[in-house]
Amino acid sequence: MKMIGTRLKLARTASGMSLRDLSAAMNELVTAQAIGKYERDESMPGSAVLLALSAALDVSIDYLLSQDRVALEAVDFRKKPSAGKREEAQVQAKVLHRLEHYLAVEEALGLDSATWDRPDSAPYPINEIVEADAAASQVREAWHLGRDPITNLVELLEARGMKVICEPLADSIDGMTAHVRRADGSTLPVIVVNASHHGERQRFTLAHELAHAVFEPHKRLSEAEVEKAAHRFAGALLMPAEIIWREIGRHRTRVSLGELFALKPVVGASVQALAYRCKDLGIFGQPVMRRLYDEFERQGWRSPPYEEPLPVARESATRLRRLCFRAVEEGAMSESRAAEALGMSVRELDRAMAGPWEDQPSP
Known part of the structure; x- marks a missing residue:
């Protein structure tokens, strides 16, 4: 039997919701205690609850049921002392959530992502x-x-x-x-x-x-x-x-x-x-x-938010977006999976692929 505990907890943590928050987002279809049991793989939700979890967390059922596993190691934050453990956990969950999608897109396109071009003589x-x-x-x-x-x-x-x-x-x-x-x-x-x-x-x-x-x-x-x-x-x-x-x-x-x-x-x-x-x-x-x-x-430039005049344009990670567009066009991935990987709706994905609109979302 497929269990959803790891994926469910990851998606919930990434959303910033507590067990009670998630129960409320599902109109209390199940209790917080029941969701806790799903996360510990002590029980498996039925189809109606699975649909409700998917909608509340804005992830697909396929994502919750997937058995793919990735893990973060050697985690090191650049942070201020005021950053709490809950904030760190939420960041790690968001990153894992995004990375699982990222690697799935590369796999669908048959791209090798097992190594990186470490500079010569490094470390x-x-x-x-x-x-x-x-x-x-x-x-x-x-x-x-x-x-x-x-x-x-x-x-x-x-x-x-x-x-x-x-x-x-x-x-x-x-x-x-x-x-x-x-x-x-x-x-x-x-x-x-x-x-x-x-x-x-x-x-x-x-x-x-x-x-x-x-x-x-x-x-x-x-x-x-x-x-x-x-x-x-x-x-x-x-x-x-x-x-x-x-x-x-x-x-x-x-x-x-x-x-x-x-x-x-x-x-x-x-x-x-x-x-x-x-x-x-x-x-x-x-x-x-x-x-x-x-x-x-x-x-006041040395105090939060450390803003100076003439800010430099923000950097953006566009490779995942490009790969998703390619995967959809080549038939390697459905629009719904690509949209989920980019954190947008299928309608937003269609609009983004249609042209360089200024107001399109930028994940």
């Missing part, structure tokens, strides 16, 4: 924080990126076989990195970024999380030092020294905010990250940094 040993610069340079060299700014970081990572999930998250959570283990034992790195954040914050989070995927920090480094190394890696990946030296110079005793904001869209990073990169490279000394950060503080 890179990190004995000191400053070694993060060399690691970023090695990634750029291995992936033939040259020294130009990276236009679309999501597209780069997904082209290299990483799974990137853009989800609206609580503001206390910037992102997450993990490995997804498939039923056949293979693993893939996954990076999650908060879809609600501005582009500069998303890009820094993506680069920061990539650091964790390619680092091998020495055991003597504290957790805080590893985070600082990941920050430095992110700055070096997005803002290679050659670009900064060319645009700002080797040493400055004064700099205007206007000059930094003019460079912000070029490198796709916040002015604050740009200033800190200049500090790492020895371009700005403490007096310059003190003046800049006093101004950042006065403007």
Whole structure:
């Protein structure tokens, strides 16, 4: 007999509903206690209850009955201390939910997603924080990126076989990195970024999380030092020294905010990250940094939601959307399954496939 416990709990957690919430969403067709038994595989719902669960959770019956299994391992959040365990659990459930659909679409198209293009010589040993610069340079060299700014970081990572999930998250959570283990034992790195954040914050989070995927920090480094190394890696990946030296110079005793904001869209990073990169490279000394950060503080840019003027366009993960469109056109997947994978209705899917409408949903 097929049981639905794992899938049911995953879908409920991803929706943010408690057992009682789900019972209420089903007009109390069954009690919260009964739903708990379904999740523990102590009983199996009948067809009417299964339909009601499917409607309340906005997932298909096929999804609830599927026996495919994926799991997240080595989960690491980039978050503020205010983020709670419930928020973390909901993020993990959302990610697993999306990844199961993602992998199913790739499987339907016969695409190999068992490996990713790990940069040569990775993982890179990190004995000191400053070694993060060399690691970023090695990634750029291995992936033939040259020294130009990276236009679309999501597209780069997904082209290299990483799974990137853009989800609206609580503001206390910037992102997450993990490995997804498939039923056949293979693993893939996954990076999650908060879809609600501005582009500069998303890009820094993506680069920061990539650091964790390619680092091998020495055991003597504290957790805080590893985070600082990941920050430095992110700055070096997005803002290679050659670009900064060319645009700002080797040493400055004064700099205007206007000059930094003019460079912000070029490198796709916040002015604050740009200033800190200049500090790492020895371009700005403490007096310059003190003046800049006093101004950042006065403007309120160092406090949540950390919004600066002239925000960079948000990054978006479009590969899953493209694959779903392809799967439908090639007859490899039904419209209903593709719509479910993208978190939209069949009508919305048809509209999205018909043309580049400005108001179409963007999962």
